[in-house]
Amino acid sequence: MFDQIYTLLSHNDIFTPETLIHYWHGFVTTVQLVFLCLALGLAFSIPLALMRASRNMWISGPIWVYTYVFRGTPLLVQLYIIYYGSAQIPGIQHTFLWDFLRSPFYPALIAFTLNTVAYQTEIIRGAIVATPHGEIEAARAYGMSWAKYTWRIVLPSALRRGLQAYSNEVIFMLHASAIASAVTIIDLTGAAYDIYAKFYAPFDAFLFVAAIYLIVSFSIIYGFKRLERRLLAHLRPVGS
Amino acid sequence: MLINFNGYGPSILKGAVLTIELAFLSLLLSLVLGLLSASAKLSGQRVLNAIATAYTTVIRGVPDLVLMMLLYFGGQVLMNDFGDFLSDHFNIDFYVNFDAFTAGVISIGFIFGAYMAETFRGAFLAVNRGQIEAGLAYGMNRWQVFHRVMFPQMLRHALPGLGNNWQVLLKTTALVSIIGLADMVRLADVASKAVHSPFKFFIPVAFIYLALTAFSELFIRWLNQKYSAGVVRE
Numbered sequence: 001m002f003d004q005i006y007t008l009l010s011h012n013d014i015f016t017p018e019t020l021i022h023y024w025h026g027f028v029t030t031v032q033l034v035f036l037c038l039a040l041g042l043a044f045s046i047p048l049a050l051m052r053a054s055r056n057m058w059i060s061g062p063i064w065v066y067t068y069v070f071r072g073t074p075l076l077v078q079l080y081i082i083y084y085g086s087a088q089i090p091g092i093q094h095t096f097l098w099d100f101l102r103s104p105f106y107p108a109l110i111a112f113t114l115n116t117v118a119y120q121t122e123i124i125r126g127a128i129v130a131t132p133h134g135e136i137e138a139a140r141a142y143g144m145s146w147a148k149y150t151w152r153i154v155l156p157s158a159l160r161r162g163l164q165a166y167s168n169e170v171i172f173m174l175h176a177s178a179i180a181s182a183v184t185i186i187d188l189t190g191a192a193y194d195i196y197a198k199f200y201a202p203f204d205a206f207l208f209v210a211a212i213y214l215i216v217s218f219s220i221i222y223g224f225k226r227l228e229r230r231l232l233a234h235l236r237p238v239g240s
Numbered sequence: 241m242l243i244n245f246n247g248y249g250p251s252i253l254k255g256a257v258l259t260i261e262l263a264f265l266s267l268l269l270s271l272v273l274g275l276l277s278a279s280a281k282l283s284g285q286r287v288l289n290a291i292a293t294a295y296t297t298v299i300r301g302v303p304d305l306v307l308m309m310l311l312y313f314g315g316q317v318l319m320n321d322f323g324d325f326l327s328d329h330f331n332i333d334f335y336v337n338f339d340a341f342t343a344g345v346i347s348i349g350f351i352f353g354a355y356m357a358e359t360f361r362g363a364f365l366a367v368n369r370g371q372i373e374a375g376l377a378y379g380m381n382r383w384q385v386f387h388r389v390m391f392p393q394m395l396r397h398a399l400p401g402l403g404n405n406w407q408v409l410l411k412t413t414a415l416v417s418i419i420g421l422a423d424m425v426r427l428a429d430v431a432s433k434a435v436h437s438p439f440k441f442f443i444p445v446a447f448i449y450l451a452l453t454a455f456s457e458l459f460i461r462w463l464n465q466k467y468s469a470g471v472v473r474e
Binding site: 069072074076077084088174175179193196200203207217 | 298300301302303305306307309314412413415418425428429436438439442443445449450453454
């Protein structure tokens, strides 16, 4: 099998081992960016969603403004503001923060995280608000405090209910991460652009990378389907 | 005197107009493609269904930017090859400049056509089957049933999905700045590099987008109310 791959590789000019390694590095960067921003996003959006679901205007209002602004503007503009803007903050170049902000990776990570937190907060809030009222009443009747019933009753079922919308957000983020190439990050799309520019072969370079994105997208969708089957088993019609 | 933006204000406004043009043209294309492929999926013909399914599946699995780059960089190569072919074999002089605007409209329209297809498909399925049977029983032909009975009712079910797609589409137009089209993001980028103050240009641009999406939201809500007139909420 390796011989076959080897002959295949040695018989074309574009997909040489070097370019494949270039693609591989791009793939690793894309996965890092997407995974980190989603993980950070989840960690931030659960508390924010609880605040956003609060009936107190002074708590939910500011969160609403944040999610509205970040959902109402293009991620590319947010990325540019953070990437170009962070260097302009007076004095920042003399602090330790500059070590992170001078490379494009961390500004992109910050922009992606801020963006996905806005969307995830709304997804989780929707799921929290949809909690059947009887469940909360029952929990209260048992004498559970707010913290206790939120942790034991509201969040576990809300996170399950939000799973489907969440999987859409994961795919959205994977696809949105392609714009990291606009701030000189060599992610998958950036790698494809390099290969295109080097060989002037748009179809080979971009179709190859499109196929990779397609495979990754469907693997994620499949993974979420499995997870849904497991976590939402109690909601499945009997016998299916 | 409003803020002058170092003389870049008018050009950014021009960029905003271009963004809106781009968004509307892509919307038009995506609606046509969406209706066509939703009809293909529901036509019951296996070949049409397979083509439409392949289209919606592949498009939704690939990032917008990659498709845009493929079309923009690849489109010119394709056009040049076609021109060479014509001049070699038929002695016809053929040259089409595949510019960034065309690439932008085609790729965004193509991408959102796939999303629209799913929206329309669901909306068509939501129309009560009895209505179609009633239409046929009145002696209407398939086209009459489609445009008199199905389409107006389908639209009501499709509107929330269409509205969502429009909002995403509007924000996706920002990507054309990467392939070099002078939309407002691109112009703000140029201006902020010249003047070295990114906040001054990108934040107003962000607010223009915000105004557009906020206005769209209100408009969609109004349309929704209009098309839900006479519908009893269960």
